[in-house]
Amino acid sequence: MKMRAVILKKFGSAQEAFEIQERDIPTPQDHEICVKAEAFGLNFADVMARQGLYQDCPPLPTVLGYEVVGHIHAIGKNVKEFEVGQRVVSLTRFGGYAEYAVADARAAVVIPDDMDFAAAAAIATQYGTAYYCAQYTTQLHAGEHVLIQAAAGGVGTALVQMAKNKGCIVYGTAGSERKLEYLRSLGVDHPINYNTDDFETKIKQIAGKQPLDVVFDSLGGQAVKKARRLLANGTGRIICYGVASRSDKAKGILGDLKLVAGLGVLPVVSLLLKSQGVTGVNMLRIADNRPDALNTCLKGVVAQIKSGELNPTIGGKYSINDLVEAHDFLGNRQSMGKVAVYWE
Numbered sequence: 001m002k003m004r005a006v007i008l009k010k011f012g013s014a015q016e017a018f019e020i021q022e023r024d025i026p027t028p029q030d031h032e033i034c035v036k037a038e039a040f041g042l043n044f045a046d047v048m049a050r051q052g053l054y055q056d057c058p059p060l061p062t063v064l065g066y067e068v069v070g071h072i073h074a075i076g077k078n079v080k081e082f083e084v085g086q087r088v089v090s091l092t093r094f095g096g097y098a099e100y101a102v103a104d105a106r107a108a109v110v111i112p113d114d115m116d117f118a119a120a121a122a123i124a125t126q127y128g129t130a131y132y133c134a135q136y137t138t139q140l141h142a143g144e145h146v147l148i149q150a151a152a153g154g155v156g157t158a159l160v161q162m163a164k165n166k167g168c169i170v171y172g173t174a175g176s177e178r179k180l181e182y183l184r185s186l187g188v189d190h191p192i193n194y195n196t197d198d199f200e201t202k203i204k205q206i207a208g209k210q211p212l213d214v215v216f217d218s219l220g221g222q223a224v225k226k227a228r229r230l231l232a233n234g235t236g237r238i239i240c241y242g243v244a245s246r247s248d249k250a251k252g253i254l255g256d257l258k259l260v261a262g263l264g265v266l267p268v269v270s271l272l273l274k275s276q277g278v279t280g281v282n283m284l285r286i287a288d289n290r291p292d293a294l295n296t297c298l299k300g301v302v303a304q305i306k307s308g309e310l311n312p313t314i315g316g317k318y319s320i321n322d323l324v325e326a327h328d329f330l331g332n333r334q335s336m337g338k339v340a341v342y343w344e
């Protein structure tokens with residue numbers, strides 16, 4: 001049987017990079033499920049992959065996509081937790097931009113039939129990453145001062161909701177007044193436009209010299225250096241989970257060197273003396289090495305959505321026929337919350 005899949009055939013603009021082709025429907029391996037997708041989510045990593053800036057992108061031609069929402073079409077023989085026909089969201093680890101996609105069963109969770117597909121798509125990569133960062137690998141405590149970079153985005157929105165739920169004082173950065181308004185609506189205490197204000201100076205003006213207990217960084221480069229200067233002794237921890245600033249830089253070794261130079265050197269002895277921590281997060285490595293941890297995070301997210309503690313923002317819903325517009329919307333920094341694409 002055949003299906004449609006979106007092939008990334010070359011790096012470049014969304015217009016020239018993608019082509020829809022017919023492919024065979026994949027067969028799940030023993031530990032996998034195959035999902036008939038109603039929709040798939042977009043992630044910023046897809047934009048970087050399309051630009052040729054994403055290290056983990058498979059060789060071209062390939063099919064991008066980290067998550068699908070849909071009904072289980074087939075299950076591998078070792079999968080006991082699911083049945084054909086259940087509605088799930090699953091982390092696909094590429095291959096998601098397709099009408100059928102396979103996923104490790106531990107990277108899938110059952111979702112209610114009436115859950116909006118775009119809200120459901122936010123669960124896997126964006127809320128899953130936020131949960132791992134803020135509720136699994138580190139814990140937040142009431143009253144802590146927390147900086148969330150690019151806070152209006154998909155992962156950013158999830159982190160804001162989690163930090164506010166814990167009673168933290170949240171500083172959230174974003175690149176436009178429209179996004180700052182959105183951050184206020186989420187309850188961010190100190191929204192900062194990092195395109196017009198230097199966030200380091202601004203936070204020092206608001207809260208003094210080294211006020212931050214936790215920084216969630218998705219920018220990389222100089223932003224991490226600045227965040228380290230704002231970090232409190234004793235409790236300070238930085239969770240680095242992205243390098244969006246890389247997308248502004250030249251491709252190749254020069255761009256990589258600039259990024260590394262921006263990050264600076266981090267002596268362990270300094271962390272020890274100041275009692276600080278830095279954690280790097282890559283959900284692909286977690287999916288590879290600790291699928292049980294991923295499973296805990298996804299189930300935690302679904303439970304908190306059901307209880308009303310978390311509420312994904314839908315940034316945009318696009319037909320498959322408008323995939324180019326959807327990619328540009330995310331890539332041009334217009335989106336807030338989750339962008340998803342449905343099949344028709």
Ligand SMILES: NC(=O)c1ccc[n+]([C@@H]2O[C@H](COP(=O)([O-])OP(=O)(O)OC[C@H]3O[C@@H](n4cnc5c(N)ncnc54)[C@H](OP(=O)(O)O)[C@@H]3O)[C@@H](O)[C@H]2O)c1
Nearest residue numbers: 043044150153154155174175218241242245281282283333
């Ligand atoms: N480590 C992991 O496993 C993992 C998993 C998921 C996501 N991530 C990372 O988390 C970050 C957020 O992902 P997401 O899918 O939720 O995307 P997103 O935040 O919805 O979109 C990216 C946002 O980043 C901001 N940004 C800052 N500098 C940018 C630049 N130079 N170019 C373009 N955008 C820039 C923009 O917001 P402003 O307009 O407000 O600046 C943009 O809207 C990304 O860096 C992604 O790679 C990492």
